[in-house]
Amino acid sequence: MLLRATDIAKSFGGRELFREVSLEIAPGDRIGLLGANGSGKSTLARILSGEEPPDAGRVSTPRRVRVARLRQEVDPRRDRSVIEEVRTAFGELDALEQELRSIEAAMERHGRAGEAIPESVSSRYDQARHAFEFGGGFEREARAEAILEGLGFSAASRAKPLSSFSGGWLMRVELARLLLSAPDVLLLDEPTNHLDLPSIEWFESAMDGYQGGIVVISHDRALLRRQANRIAELAGGRLALFRGGFDAWRSEQALRAEQREARAKEQAREIAQTERFIERFRSKATKARQVQSRIRALDRIERVEAGAETPRRLRFRIPEPARAGEVVLDLRDVAKRYGERSVYAGVDLQIRRGERVALVGGNGAGKSTLLRIAAGTLAPDAGSRRLGHQVEVAFFAQHQIEVLDPARSVLEELSRIARSDDVPRLRGHLGAFLFSGDDVEKRVAVLSGGEKSRLALARLLLRPSNFLVLDEPTNHLDLAACEVLEQALREYRGTLLMISHDRDFIAAVATRVIEVRAGRLLESAAERAQASFSAAPQPGVLAQAEASGSEPPRAPGLRPGKRERMQARERAQQQARERSRSLRRARDLEEEIGDLEVEVANAERRLAEPDVYRDGARVREVDAQLRALRTALDGRYGEWEQLASELESEGDEEACD
Numbered sequence: 001m002l003l004r005a006t007d008i009a010k011s012f013g014g015r016e017l018f019r020e021v022s023l024e025i026a027p028g029d030r031i032g033l034l035g036a037n038g039s040g041k042s043t044l045a046r047i048l049s050g051e052e053p054p055d056a057g058r059v060s061t062p063r064r065v066r067v068a069r070l071r072q073e074v075d076p077r078r079d080r081s082v083i084e085e086v087r088t089a090f091g092e093l094d095a096l097e098q099e100l101r102s103i104e105a106a107m108e109r110h111g112r113a114g115e116a117i118p119e120s121v122s123s124r125y126d127q128a129r130h131a132f133e134f135g136g137g138f139e140r141e142a143r144a145e146a147i148l149e150g151l152g153f154s155a156a157s158r159a160k161p162l163s164s165f166s167g168g169w170l171m172r173v174e175l176a177r178l179l180l181s182a183p184d185v186l187l188l189d190e191p192t193n194h195l196d197l198p199s200i201e202w203f204e205s206a207m208d209g210y211q212g213g214i215v216v217i218s219h220d221r222a223l224l225r226r227q228a229n230r231i232a233e234l235a236g237g238r239l240a241l242f243r244g245g246f247d248a249w250r251s252e253q254a255l256r257a258e259q260r261e262a263r264a265k266e267q268a269r270e271i272a273q274t275e276r277f278i279e280r281f282r283s284k285a286t287k288a289r290q291v292q293s294r295i296r297a298l299d300r301i302e303r304v305e306a307g308a309e310t311p312r313r314l315r316f317r318i319p320e321p322a323r324a325g326e327v328v329l330d331l332r333d334v335a336k337r338y339g340e341r342s343v344y345a346g347v348d349l350q351i352r353r354g355e356r357v358a359l360v361g362g363n364g365a366g367k368s369t370l371l372r373i374a375a376g377t378l379a380p381d382a383g384s385r386r387l388g389h390q391v392e393v394a395f396f397a398q399h400q401i402e403v404l405d406p407a408r409s410v411l412e413e414l415s416r417i418a419r420s421d422d423v424p425r426l427r428g429h430l431g432a433f434l435f436s437g438d439d440v441e442k443r444v445a446v447l448s449g450g451e452k453s454r455l456a457l458a459r460l461l462l463r464p465s466n467f468l469v470l471d472e473p474t475n476h477l478d479l480a481a482c483e484v485l486e487q488a489l490r491e492y493r494g495t496l497l498m499i500s501h502d503r504d505f506i507a508a509v510a511t512r513v514i515e516v517r518a519g520r521l522l523e524s525a526a527e528r529a530q531a532s533f534s535a536a537p538q539p540g541v542l543a544q545a546e547a548s549g550s551e552p553p554r555a556p557g558l559r560p561g562k563r564e565r566m567q568a569r570e571r572a573q574q575q576a577r578e579r580s581r582s583l584r585r586a587r588d589l590e591e592e593i594g595d596l597e598v599e600v601a602n603a604e605r606r607l608a609e610p611d612v613y614r615d616g617a618r619v620r621e622v623d624a625q626l627r628a629l630r631t632a633l634d635g636r637y638g639e640w641e642q643l644a645s646e647l648e649s650e651g652d653e654e655a656c657d
Contacts, residue, residue, distance in 0.1 A: 001026055002065050002185050002213045003048065007057035010043055017043055021057070021239040023232060025185055025213040032224045032246060033217045035234035037450030037478045041217045044234065045069055045187045048215065061185075068183035070191055071174055082165070083158045085173050086148065089180035090140050096132045103128065140180070147176045150202035151195070152363045168194030179206060188216040192223055193475050196363045197501055219479050221246065222503040267303070274298060321466035321494040324353050325388030326586050326643075328467050328495045329374055334383035336369055343369050344519050346383065353388070353466075356489065356496040358510035365516040367499050368471060372397075374497055375469040387467075389590050394465035396473055401452040406445035410435050410455055413444055417459055433458040449476035457485070466494035474502045586643045589636055596633040603629055 001024055008021040017040035025031065035041050046052040048059060049069035061067060103125045110117045136143060148158055151172045162170060171194045178186065192200050200223070207214065207227055215232075218224055224231075224246040231242040231249040242249045274294050281291055331349040335342075343366040351357055351374075359367045372378035373385060375395035387393070404413055414426055430440050433454045447455065453476040460468075468489075474482045482505060489496060489509045500506050506513065515522045603626040607619075 001062070003059065003061050003067060005048060005057065005059045008044070008047060008054045008059070009056035010040065010047065010054055012043075016237055018234060018237045018239065019056075021234075023048075023239065023241070025215065027184075027211060027213055029213040029215075029230060030207070030227045031213075031215045031230045031232050032228035032249075033215050033232045033234065034224075034249075034479060036480060037448055037454075037476075039234045041234055042189055044239075045189055045215065045217060048185075049187050065185065066181075066183040067185040067187065068178055068181055069187040070171075070178055070189050079161070081159050081161055082148065082153060082173055083144065085162060086144050086176050086180060089177045090144075093132060093135050093137045093140055096128055096135070097137060099128050100125070100132060136182075144176070144180055147179055147206075150199065150206070151176055152199050154364075172199075175203075182212075184212045186210070186212060186214045188214065188218070190218055190476070191216065192218060192220045192501060195501060197360055197503070198362050200501060200503075219474060219477055219482050220502055220504075221479070221482075267301075271298065271301070318461055318468075318488050318492045318494075319464035321464040322390055322392065324391045324466045324495065325590055326353055326583065327351075327388045327590070328353050328355075328391050329388070329497070330384075330386045330587070331373065331380075332384045332386075334370075334373060334380045334385070336366075336373065336378075336380050342519065344380075347519070347521055349374070349514075349521060351495060351497060353495055354493075355512055356492075356510050357498070357512045357514060358506045359497070359499045359514050359516055360506070361516035366519065367516045370516060370521075371469060371471055371497065371499055389593065391467050392465040393467045393469060394460050396456065396460050396468070396470045401449070401456050401476070404444045404452060404455060406443065408444055409441050410444065410447070411440040413455060414459060414462065418462065422462060429462060430458055450478055450481070453477050454481065468492070468494060468496045468498075470496070470498040470500075472499055472501065474500060474505055582643055589639055589643065593633065593636050596629060596636060600626065600629045600633060 003023075003025040005021060005023045009019040010017045021044065023031075033041050033044070043052065046069065047054050049067050050059065051069065103121060106121060107117050107125065110121075132138075145158075153172070153176075162173065165173070175191060191203065195203060200220075204223065204226060214227075216223070216227065228246050230244070231246060233240045233242065233249070242252060244252075274297070278291050278294055278298075327350060329349070329351040331347070333346045333348065334344055335346050336344045347370075349370070359370060361367055369378065373380050375393055376385065376387075377395060377397075405416075408416070410430060411426060414430060415423070418426060427440060430436070435442075435451075435455070435458070442451075444452065444455070453473075457473070473485060477485065482502065486505055486508050496509070498509070512523070603622060607622050607626060
């Protein structure tokens, strides 16, 4: 046994987090520690690591067993580089190496003096050298380089100071340092939050080869499914242990809920029957003893409530957005550089109404740059960005949590972006994101990471928008919140562009997956991406993604003749050409509508100028121009709406075929 926790209890400010928590960790254990945000998972991890004392109970480990926890905050010391920070994991090996050098120097002095080397010196040298070799002293530099490479650090970036990296990259430095220290027990708090898909695959392979015990707090269902062999669920202040993996735990959860609901229904039936007996015979003296007996039995009964074990769940539906044009976003020949580094040298991206597009790829590939260009918060160096008709963008950035004002309350933070007509529903909106009662008066500074993420989402979704641009929206959310957000996005009637490292989330939400690699956009159908995410992780799983557009699968057993195939292909090509012409015409109409709207606004402004009215002929001329422009604008709108309706009908027919 590597670690044993017995009857642990912890409270904060009079609120009991948990009590009588017991847990044992053995070599080879992969324990998924699950629970809602605020249930005390991170606090329990700090207690297990010895960083925080429990209020009651004890944590014990055998002598020389080392326990290490992945910190969520890293000190970005300006005088230390990435590789220097990672090398701090070699403290014991460095001390052993220094001792070996000292012993070797002493042995050399004895030799020069013609003296025999004392047995104690040679014995200590053998011990130190064995410990140095067993600990990987000779390979430590190579291991450090390999781990940093696996986590996405280039050779050049490893020499850069910590102060030049964002919080996500600092977390990678801490993870590298932790893996290199090779403790006996690893306590990992959301280890994949800031990893891209290739790094997650590498990290999972590193976990496969780890001989010690691991406790992982994570909302990454794919990671839990592939790694956890036990589940520890922290709920209602108690820790429940489940043998078996993540899917077995989910099945048992569902079974327990069904059984509890059945017990609740049976008990309700029995209670109703007893109450009817009491009411019927209350006034009869011959039944008085039986009536009193049943009343006492009702008072003693412990009521079973269906769903009583289920914690409060995030519940929201994204507001119905206004209908946008067929083409929501059109990026053409976009280029972007950062100094000498070219991220994009001319890429195109078109997103249509109703699509849910996921960007995947390694860190540094340019996903966030493309997302910010799409959202309009970053201008390209060349090329064009055009939004479709009536498109309203809402952008959720990774740093969204950081821009929350820590001095404000939850309600004040939401109020500062609200319009006057939003004010009456602010508390109800916050309630949907689990901020109810006095919770709305909490200061942002005291919120957990998950609570801050929920508040940032509440801000984003206060008003309807038809184009959501989301950068890692599931970071810091618990499992239940991830699943509710997943369902809401699946039901969302607008258009979505997102970055996520959550493989289950992408597979459930995305209708289109684009890999960003070497300044290029490589597309794969959502079905293919889902199959990739659900299979065992493979290095470069999307590296061979090809442009979609392959021939649709044929029904089993049908082998049409050559003529029928040619005719079907010609019809499909003709339909594709017609659709392409319609799409081009729709784009042209959107540009014409934009230009006409500008001209109408200018004519209205001229007609409102006092100088115009000094000349009656001038007034009539401007008025005639305005009427002609409005007529032309109405005509363009009518044609655009007709085209949009036809294109949507074609899309529905294709979906039905």
